[in-house]
Amino acid sequence: MHDVSVQSLATAQTRWSEVADAECNHNIVFSQYIEDFPHDIDLAIISTTAEFRPEVVNLISSKFRPRYWILEKVLAQSIDGLKRIKDSVSGDSQCWVNTHRRAVPWHQNFKQHIFTGSPLTLEVEGGPWGLACNTIHFLDLLSWLSSEELISLDTSGLSDEWHSAKRKGNWEIFGTIQAIFARGSRAIITSSANGRPMYTYQITDKMTCWRVDEENGSISNALGFSLPGKMPLQSEMTSSLVDNILVHGICELPTLEVSVDLHTVFLKSMITHWNASHRSQDQIVPIT
Secondary structure (H helix, E strand, O other), X not given: OEOOOHHHHHHHHHHHHHHOOOOOOOOOOOEOOHHHOOOEXXXXXXXXXXXXXXXXXXXXXXXXXXXXXXXXXXXXXXXXXXXXXXXXXXXXXXXXXXXXXXXOHHHHHHHOOOOOXXXXXXXXXXXXXXXXXXXXXXXXXXXXXXXXXXXXXXXXXXXXXXXXXXXXXXXXXXXXXXXEEOOOOEEEEEEOOOOOOOEEEEEEOOOOEEEEEOOOOEEEEOOOOEEEOOOOOHHHHHHHHHHHHHHHOOOOOOEHHHHHHHHHHHHHHHHHHHHXXXXXXXXXXXXX
């Protein structure tokens, strides 16, 4: 594990010691220095903030040969950053992006019950749940459910006032984003300043409206059908994702190419709104 922070490495070592049993024979390297790691890497997981992700991906690809990559979202803060990432992992490597709802068995089961012969409508609403940071999750969800590409984003419903995010140097915003997909599906995504930092969402198909409550493990529709399940924690998903990649060379997360297309539309619109709010001409939007 590589991190420039000594404190973060110490925390990681503590967490590892808490879960590793006495018979575990894994050799874990914790280091501030990237040169300490072997040249041939099976899987690189890049969980930096969006600001530094293009730089880190480029650095690793220049010094090592990862067979596989998993990248966190938001991928980057600029269109140039997306291009740098895409260029850095080209070649024989396979890369996926961790917008993970399409890889959750509960959501995969749900997809089998949705009528997809006509456009879908996704409506997300809640308190301060992190719209700028997390909207990409819902754009990927609807793209996957509808098998449609994202065409455009309308940010006119967003506030002109940005506020500091939890991660220093990054910003969040309240309001509503509307997304249009290739065959007419759309998403209406809202975050308000009041209430709990949570959300619920509903998906309307030609037949009925589905209410999804991930916090309480419930999906139900207006016809009385219920589909209980569980939204796993990231820590509960990672091991199976890694196993499938290393053993079978497959992953149910979106590929880098699919995610870059989504991110491109998303980031262009968010950069435009950032500049309109600040009367600037920045090439980045500081979100992560």
